Amino acid sequence: MIRSTRGERLFDVCNILLLLLLGISTLYPFMYVLTISLSTPADAARESLHVLPTAPTFEAYGKIFEHPQLWRAYLNTIVRTALGVALVIVVLSLVAYPLSRRTFPHRKFITFLFVFSMLFSGGLIPTYLLIKQLHLLDTIWALVLPGAVSAFRVIILRNFFEAVPGEVIESARIDGARELTIFARIMLPLSVPVLAVIALWTAVGHWNAWFDALIYISDPDKQVLQLFLRRTVLENASLTPDQQLLDPTQYTPETLKAATIMTVSLPILLVYPFVQRYFVKGIMLGSVKG
Amino acid sequence: MPQPAAALGERRHRGSAYRLWRSYTSHLSLILMFLPGFVLFFVFEYFPLYGVLIAFKDYRLLEGVMGSPWAGLAHFERLFTGPGFKDALRNTVIIAALKLVIAFPAPIILALMLNEVRVLLFRKIIQTVSYLPHFFSWVILSGMMFAFLSLDGGFNQLLGLIGVEPVSWLLYPDYFYGILVASDIWQSIGWGSIIYFAALAAIDPTLYDAAIVDGAGRGQRAWHITLPSIMPTVIIVFLLGISGFLSVGFDQVYNLMTPATSQVAEILDTYVLRRLLALDYALGTAAGIFKAIVGLALVLIGNALVKLYDKEQGLW
Numbered sequence: 001m002i003r004s005t006r007g008e009r010l011f012d013v014c015n016i017l018l019l020l021l022l023g024i025s026t027l028y029p030f031m032y033v034l035t036i037s038l039s040t041p042a043d044a045a046r047e048s049l050h051v052l053p054t055a056p057t058f059e060a061y062g063k064i065f066e067h068p069q070l071w072r073a074y075l076n077t078i079v080r081t082a083l084g085v086a087l088v089i090v091v092l093s094l095v096a097y098p099l100s101r102r103t104f105p106h107r108k109f110i111t112f113l114f115v116f117s118m119l120f121s122g123g124l125i126p127t128y129l130l131i132k133q134l135h136l137l138d139t140i141w142a143l144v145l146p147g148a149v150s151a152f153r154v155i156i157l158r159n160f161f162e163a164v165p166g167e168v169i170e171s172a173r174i175d176g177a178r179e180l181t182i183f184a185r186i187m188l189p190l191s192v193p194v195l196a197v198i199a200l201w202t203a204v205g206h207w208n209a210w211f212d213a214l215i216y217i218s219d220p221d222k223q224v225l226q227l228f229l230r231r232t233v234l235e236n237a238s239l240t241p242d243q244q245l246l247d248p249t250q251y252t253p254e255t256l257k258a259a260t261i262m263t264v265s266l267p268i269l270l271v272y273p274f275v276q277r278y279f280v281k282g283i284m285l286g287s288v289k290g
Numbered sequence: 291m292p293q294p295a296a297a298l299g300e301r302r303h304r305g306s307a308y309r310l311w312r313s314y315t316s317h318l319s320l321i322l323m324f325l326p327g328f329v330l331f332f333v334f335e336y337f338p339l340y341g342v343l344i345a346f347k348d349y350r351l352l353e354g355v356m357g358s359p360w361a362g363l364a365h366f367e368r369l370f371t372g373p374g375f376k377d378a379l380r381n382t383v384i385i386a387a388l389k390l391v392i393a394f395p396a397p398i399i400l401a402l403m404l405n406e407v408r409v410l411l412f413r414k415i416i417q418t419v420s421y422l423p424h425f426f427s428w429v430i431l432s433g434m435m436f437a438f439l440s441l442d443g444g445f446n447q448l449l450g451l452i453g454v455e456p457v458s459w460l461l462y463p464d465y466f467y468g469i470l471v472a473s474d475i476w477q478s479i480g481w482g483s484i485i486y487f488a489a490l491a492a493i494d495p496t497l498y499d500a501a502i503v504d505g506a507g508r509g510q511r512a513w514h515i516t517l518p519s520i521m522p523t524v525i526i527v528f529l530l531g532i533s534g535f536l537s538v539g540f541d542q543v544y545n546l547m548t549p550a551t552s553q554v555a556e557i558l559d560t561y562v563l564r565r566l567l568a569l570d571y572a573l574g575t576a577a578g579i580f581k582a583i584v585g586l587a588l589v590l591i592g593n594a595l596v597k598l599y600d601k602e603q604g605l606w
Contacts, residue, residue, distance in 0.1 A: 008508050015406050022400070023419045026476060029434045030422070032444040036437060049447050095327035098320040105313045105321075110328070117331075119533070119586065122338025123578030124562050125571050129344070130337050149331035179319045208427035211541065215566065226429045233433040234545060254437060261433045268425050276418060279425075280484055 037061070037258035044255050060259035070263070072221060073228035076140075080224060081206040084144040088153075088202045089195055096154050097183050100161035111158075114151040124215075131216055142216035143209070143224075153198055160194050161187055197282035200275055207268065229264045233257045345575040365576045375577065378561040381554055385538040388467055393474045394531070397482030398524060402516065404483065405490045417487075420480025428477075432545035435473060436460060460546065463554045469546065474539065482527075489523040490516065522603060525596055529605050532592045533585040 031051055036044045037060055038053040048054075064070060098104050099111065121127075127146065136142040164187065172182050188195075210226035217223060314321065340355065345365055347358040369375050400420070407413040423431060438444045439459040446456035459465050493516065501511050540559035547555035558581050565574030589605070596604045 005507075011508070012406070012408075015403050016412070019403055019407065019412075019416045022479075023416050026419050026423065026480070028444065029438045029476075033434045033437050045442065047442075047447065047450070050444055091327040091330060094323045095331070098317070098324040101317075101320060103313070104317060104324075105310065113336075114331070117335040119589075120339065120582060121335065122340075122342050123575060123582065124559075125566050125574045125578060126338035126341025126344065127334070128566060129341055129571065130334070134333075145330060146334045149327050149334075151331070151335070154331075180323075183323070204425055208425075208430075210427060210429050215563075226427050229433060230429045230545070234429070234436065254440070257433065258437055261430055261437070265426060265430050272422065272425060273418075276421060279421070 033258045033261050036254055037262045039255055041253050041255050044253075044258075060253075060255040061263070064256055064259050064263065069220070069223070069228055070225075070260075073223050073225040076222060077207060077225040080140055080143050080209075081203055083140065084148070084206040085199050085202045087144055087148050089199055091148050092153055092157055092198065093188065093191065093195065095149060096157035097161055097187055099154070100158045111155075114154050117151045128215060137216055138219050138222060140222070143212050144206075146212070147205075153201075157191070157194060157198070160191055164190060197278055200278055201282060204268065225264050229260055232260055342575060342579060344572055345579050347572065349572050361572070365572045366580075369573055369576045369580070372573070374556065374561055374564075377553075378556045378558050382536055382538055382557040385467060385470060385543070385557065386535050388471050389474055389538060390535070392471050393478070394528070396475045396479045398486050398520070400479050401483040401486035401490055401520075402512070404487060405516070417480065417483075420483070422480070423477045424481035426477075428539075428541035428545045431473065431477060432542070435469070435546065439469070461548060461550045463551050466546075466551045466554050470539070470542065473546070474542065477542075485527065486520055486523060489520045493519045525603050526605070529589065529592050529596065533589040535588050536581050536584055 028051070032049075035050040035053045038056040038058070039050070040055070040057055040059060043054060044050070099107060101107075104110075131137060131142050131146070136145070168186060169182055172186055177185070208226060210224060210230060213222075213224040213227050214230075217227075343355050344358070346361060346363070347355065348361045349355070349358045404413055404417065407416075440446075441456050441458050445459065446454075450456065457465075459469060497515050497519075498511055501515060506514065536558055538557055538559075540557070540563075543555055543557055544560055544563075547560075558577060562574045562577050562581075565571070565577065593604045593606065
């Protein structure tokens with residue numbers, strides 16, 4: 001090992017300090033909002049950096065939990081996430097497996113159709129008109145069907161199936177297994193890690209989705225959580241349950257807003273430490289050559 | 291036995307149709323598996339492509355895409371001369387350029403910095419923390435930013451320590467682009483660095499050993515080995531992103547904008563949304579087509595430029 005020069009040691013120190021600064025500034029807004037959500041309105045108004053709550057109170061959470069729309073929206077988001085993930089896993093593997101078989105008819109052309117759709121899409125308005133003509137407006141299907149078969153994920157999963165050695169399939173066939181048996185008994189169990197990553201992506205995507213609900217859903221009882229958050233925090237609708245949801249004149253206290261933000265973020269914050277490494281693995285899936 | 295050429299051709303023709311039929315029947319279970327998902331894909335990806343025709347029509351809902359009369363390029367003329375579009379295009383290009391120059395290199399720099407850290411635990415912690423904002427929607431992140439950047443929010447409290455007067459940062463058009471770029475980096479720097487970090491890890495360590503023997507310092511090694519080694523990754527990420535040059539982050543802009551900043555915050559995507567809400571479908575679709583064509587052209591040009599520089603690189 002060569003002794004490091006003074007300049008190099010100086011570089012190391014600066015490097016660590018800068019990274020530390022990045023880490024702190026990434027976390028600070030999260031800590032700030034968490035602290036405000038746990039403060040009384042009077043505490044929140046104090047001059048302070050609000051890194052940690054001085055006297056933690058769940059007062060703000062108690063207030064927003066009384067809001068009937070919040071629970072409705074929470075339930076709607078849970079339902080769309082569960083339905084969306086189930087649909088993606090089933091349909092995606094059913095599409096990707098046949099496409100991975102080299103003898104599948106029109107395989108090249110179909111693969112081209114998938115790849116081409118990634119380059120060019122119809123855009124917002126033609127998609128909206130399609131959903132409208134299919135009479136899917138104001139239904140949960142408008143939220144889960146359009147993205148269910150994403151070309152990118154089909155290609156990833158197809159590549160994974162293709163990488164399974166042909167001998168495995170061949171020997172199963174010699175043992176008398178039919179296509180469906182090979183798929184269900186061999187391919188699906190082998191692909192559990194990939195499917196898990198895709199399921200996680202999809203779940204986070206559905207939890208965070210709001211724009212599709214903004215344009216496809218107008219019934220307030222079918223609203224998703226992210227839009228509830230948008231209406232109350234960004235559009236300043238009232239968060240106190242005794243008032244109308246959409247009352248622009250009523251400004252919401254900061255603590256209530258912060259508590260709403262934390263309530264919506266909570267599931268992701270809770271699972272993040274455990275699933276983070278699967279996501280990191282997942283990003284490398286995409287770099288498999290198509 | 292000699293056969294007439296025509297009959298031979300006919301039989302061969304029948305043969306290929308027969309083979310196709312055989313291929314269908316022998317893959318019947320696979321085809322049945324495949325069809326539901328494929329229909330779903332085809333309907334939601336390719337029907338809208340056909341729907342793009344309404345940009346060239348006077349679209350009437352009851353008559354459908356085919357039944358509506360043709361309008362030629364009238365909607366495009368209306369688009370380019372009408373109010374709002376030019377401002378939206380200008381804002382979009384400014385934001386895109388700022389993000390390209392400032393936010394695009396940020397994850398590369400972070401990966402290089404992380405690569406120099408020798409304390410593994412510290413590196414892992416910084417990485418884990420830096421990925422965090424990527425998992426939250428821009429509705430949540432914007433909510434946090436409105437709280438954090440408000441008049442008595444955390445940012446002003448911090449600035450107060452060094453004697454700066456508090457400002458409602460998100461209500462001033464002058465600060466809007468700065469906030470966009472900074473929050474874009476906040477959200478995506480860690481996640482974006484993963485792919486570069488993987489490229490750095492794949493560099494052959496013997497290259498560094500050889501350079502050390504030759505007396506290269508740390509800076510020289512970074513310049514002559516590290517940077518050239520990750521260049522192909524940088525180029526691929528750049529080319530994959532360039533088709534979305536005019537997609538400057540609708541979620542982010544739409545959730546961070548206020549009436550006070552709409553002058554600088556209206557972008558092509560918000561323009562399309564407003565046309566949708568105004569039921570002016572043809573104009574909004576025309577704007578969407580304009581965006582898609584620019585994106586496609588940028589990928590083609592970018593790829594050609596990269597190939598000019600090095601034939602081995604590029605997307606195809």
